[in-house]
Amino acid sequence: MRPLRYAINVTLDGCCHHEAGIPPDEESMRYWTAEMERADALLFGRVTYEMMESAWRRPDTGTWPDWMGAWETPFAEAIDRAPKHVVSSTLSSVDWNADLVQGDLGQAVQQLKEEPGEGVFVGGVTLPLALADLGLIDEYVFVVQPVLAGHGPTLLAGLRERVELELVDRHGFRSGAVALRYQPAGRGAGGGDDGSFAGGDS
Template identity: 35%
Template sequence: MRDLVVTENITLDGVIDASEGWFNPGDEDLSDVLGALEVQREAADAFLVGRQTFEDMRGYWPHQTDDPTGISDYLNAVSKYVVSTTLQDPQWEHSTVLRGLDEVEALKATAGKDIVATGSITLVHALATAGLVDEYRLFVYPVVIGKGARLFPGTSTPATLQLVETQPFRSGITLLRYRT
């Protein structure tokens, strides 16, 4: 069975909604963070998102031709899965629409590497509530926002998490990996 890994940028107080402008890695730290992301990309062969995140990414990443980060190349090549009851034609190569969490569970049962979910807060909450998340990889930013969508609102919080890795970066951002 494949692992479903949730990767999020998050504040110290658990906010993953970046609308307040806190998500801004400095140039001095970008190479370190990108290196950590590259390791994660190599461990995964499937990218899972909700419809809104998918549409936002589809409108941006395929059009980036001079992307030194490698993110556009990765997203254009990886198998993408979008959970949606309304999306008909994903219009992005290597994309498949899944109609519900039962199809996510079936995807986890197939052979392959990790399945990574990022952004997609509504989907991530549903995945956590359904017990489908195997690992959380959290890039924790040293800021406190006080408001916004949180990764663990109330009952979607797993009962216990086991810390398996801590990786600090020069800017104060820290990667925390937790297994459920």
């Protein structure tokens, strides 16, 4: 069974808005590229899917835009080619190497986990909250930014039950950011409960 990994940037005061932290640099992009390459597939809600597509989908010309530095291209290529699964109650179709996740969320994600491979990467805010409530996330990666945002959405706000985690890895960046990798305490990777969720649009 392949694990479901949730990874996100977060400020010291818990803000998880994508513009709240330090802008990515070459070192952090290498880290996120490695995270992308660890995954067999990506799992997004609609908002995250559309945001990622607008930023990282290869143009029809086949040439990456001029604003993209050479150090950003490996990440762009990794996310562009990855298979994607999109949870949405509003989209009727998706492309960019993607398919829609339909029906019961818990059962659908459990089926994704039961496929062979190295792991599924989930991003965003609303969808990971639902997956955490269902006990389906096997690994949490928080890249903690040395910033106090003072506002914005906070990480996993509204989680129904306390989740005990065990630190399994730590990596520091020159920027002062720290990547912390956790697994749920007291169970092995791949666990989880069935359940339903109708709002996977972010």
